[in-house]
Amino acid sequence: MLDYIIVGFGLSGLSFSEQLLKNNKSFVVISETDKSSSVVAGGMYNPVILKRFTSPWNAIPQLEYAIPFYQEIENRLNTHINNPLPVLRVFNTIEEQNNWLIASDKPNLAPFLSTIFKKNDNEFILANNDFGVVEKAGRIQVAKLLSAYKLELLKNDSYRNEVFDYDALKIADDFISYKGLKAQHIVFCEGFGLKSNPYFNYLPLNGTKGEVLIIKAESLKLNAIVKSGVFIIPIEEENRYLVGATYHWTDKTWKTTDEAKSELISKLNTVLSCDYEVVGQLAGIRPTVKDRRPLVGRHPEYKNMYVLNGLGTRGVMVAPTVSDQLLDYIEYKTVLDTEIDIQRFADEYIAS
The missing domain is CATH 3.50.50.60 (FAD/NAD(P)-binding domain)
Incomplete structure (x- = not known):
């Protein structure tokens, strides 16, 4: 048995x-x-809710347990799956920068929110202000x-x-x-x-449909996750990035939609100035409660x-x-x- x-x-x-x-x-x-x-x-692990600069439920103990957990699997299967990557949060206003610094004083956020802003040195990212940097973040190749x-x-x-x-x-x-x-x-x-x-x-269990795009952008050369209206996440294939994600609460199908594609492209174009090609689109239903x-x-x-x-x-x-x-x-x-x-x-x- x-x-x-x-x-x-x-x-x-x-x-x-x-x-x-x-x-x-x-x-x-x-x-x-x-x-x-x-x-x-997308497989991202990010210990900060970047819309409001708050901590997700139990983020610190979850992260402390999860990273060694995946490392053990990596070692046993001899397969690379964990890509540690900082998250660069685009600031739209000086007020957002101030709110970031206030949040970085909180004990549950201090380990993750850098108090040193990063200059934008990528000519293809549209960000007039500096970036806020989330440390100890990354992506699991799910x-x-x-x-x-x-x-x-x-x-x-x-x-x-x-x-x-x-x-x-x-x-x-x-x-x-x-x-x-x-x-x-x-x-x-x-x-x-x-x-x-x-x-x-x-x-x-409600379920929230999410869609992401895979883009090819040869000029972009990102080695971090960028968060603006969307996340832009470097993936394994050269010059390819995940862009997402959408949230749809009534559509419970697994089909990709033109509406989601248009929404993501529209948001992406507010932060990206280089040429890119959409080479894939994926959809799934998140098990939300x-x-x-x-x-x-x-x-x-x-x-x-x-x-x-x-x-x-x-x-x-x-x-x-x-x-x-x-x-x-x-x-x-x-x-x-x-x-x-x-x-x-x-x-x-x-x-x-």
């Missing part, structure tokens, strides 16, 4: 797989990989990470590339079975796919069924710590943080 079945293989499914590997637990992942928003994720990790799981016969069939799941008191597999526990890490899950679809906290915990009725979801827009930072918490909760009976425990939505389950 297996210890676990994991359903879904984005950042949450991968992170929980890694926790199981580190704890010598047996498991199988079942996933239709191309339906993960993680595949199209698609490359998922691909390399999936390959390892396939070699170990621990991955099934298929759509999960809820009707084939059988639940007993002390185990679950699924198409010839038996396991002590099942953990659903499905992202927006949770909306189709009959066991957890009572949870208030109404209270902006992850969905983690045990099913109210079935004691061997769990969920790990709702990582939102900062999945790269959030996934490692919450997956660690969930494993400790299952295996060692620790208490989940009330902020992430799905028990906070118990009333929704009763109402359903």
